[in-house]
Amino acid sequence: MTEKAGEEFLVMPIPLELPFQWAAGSYHGRTLREIKDNNRFVGIRCPQCKSILFPAAMVCPLCHVKVGEDWVELGEKGTVEDFAIVEMSVLDPSTGKERVESQPQAVIRLDGGAVMEHRLEEKDPQKLRVGMRVEAVFKPEGEGGKGDLTDILYFRTIEK
């Protein structure tokens, strides 16, 4: 908020600490744990409509049935369905501070069928294209994997 001459504002910054603890539940929790412990993506299949839920969930949003235990490995490789090069400063949801999103963002279809959003390693617009093959690069062991999607550094181009 900028102040113009002749106007008077009472500016009250609100430096709140807002600690939350979110329960993932056992299904979503397993998707996250597999990322952390085994560096792999797993979803679960709905017994009724056969859709894959990724991240896994207890109940299929389409059929409203409990899903059971039909876990599916989705693979760590996929195809870029769309991407955006973000050249502007954004507010980082994890810190609340400004940050420039330097990696292109992409919608990636994993070979196992599920779609996820993540970053690409390749920054050169000439080398980015829809349909390019990519694979997830996980943080090296011992570098603070938390069990969420930030454990994946980015998706790198698979050389043909």
Next chain:
Amino acid sequence: MAERVAIVGVGQTYHRSRRPDVNQVELMNEAVRAALDDAQLTLKDIDAVVMGNMELFEGNYLVDMWASDGIGSYLKPGMKITTGGTTGATISCAAFTYAASGLFNTVLAVAFEKQDEGDTRAGLISVRDPLWDRFMAIGAVATFARMGRSYMRASGCQEEHAALLRVKADRGACRNPYAHLKLNLTIEDVMNSRMLIWPMRLLYMCPTTVGAAALVVASERKAKKITKKPVWVQDWVTVHQQSARVHRPGEEARVRTIGVGETSHERAAQLIYKRNGITKPIRDIDVAEIYEPSTWGELIWYELYGFCEPGEGWRWAEKGVTDMEGEFPVNPSGGVVATNPIGATAMIRIVEAALQVRGDAGEHQMTRPVRRAFTTAWGGQNWTVATLLSKSI
């Protein structure tokens, strides 16, 4: 529906970037006064009040309590509704439902946003799942940029087509006394505006606006006593979209419309058309006021609403079909890219559509008669509110 309902009064503030001359409550009161004056009623005539805005934008919890002094809800039944981008439309639908239920005869609906008082981006920061994709949240600009780019790739649309629609919006805004951005734009101005994320330029994105809107809604019997020009609410519908976490083998991700599978826009439009015998919108609807947070959204959503065929949106832009003088005018008010007090934005669509039906829109009134108007609202993680307003029942 138990009772038919009509809009009997509409009001809005003049929309601006900043309004340091009034506080939030006084801003709401401006719109309430305008709507009551329009209906020639006073607060005594109001049986219930529904209100809302974007939570977190102004930093007030229990905004309905704060608002009471300005909207006249003291000792009256009502509720607060905050459904993100669709807030203004959801509030309106709640007022329609109240009046239709027979519980209340005359209902006031109030929506506002004072975006000069907080940080809009901070307010939106918690929209995504903290245990999944929140870290990727980069806001609406990037989302619509991605939509625009994949639309261009899939359809053959060029940037010029978006620029044509942006100029169309500005022509409307310049005729609308309440609009926020009135820029007298040329195609060149638009295409020289700052590039945010290809192909999203500054002018293709909605502004941050301060403003409020209000509606007075009444049941049929009451409406006919209140006004000679009731605007009948023929139908309203809300549709939420399929979760982006359900993946059906073989199903294409429809990235240009955000999401997978059928979109809430498609479902809402088809539902309301079917229920009201609309088989060809371009023939059966006279004007549309749609919620386009970005010009790129407008182009694509013509197709999702079934106004035109898939891939034809940019050709419509080229032919000027949706210009005020065109065959199927969309947003003669200037739309959301010109004016966006978020909590009120979706209600402004209904206010503007009602004015068109009444013939009271002034300089941006359509020249040919408006019998039926269609409005939409769109919210964050994809849901749609659509309404159909009519001159007769």
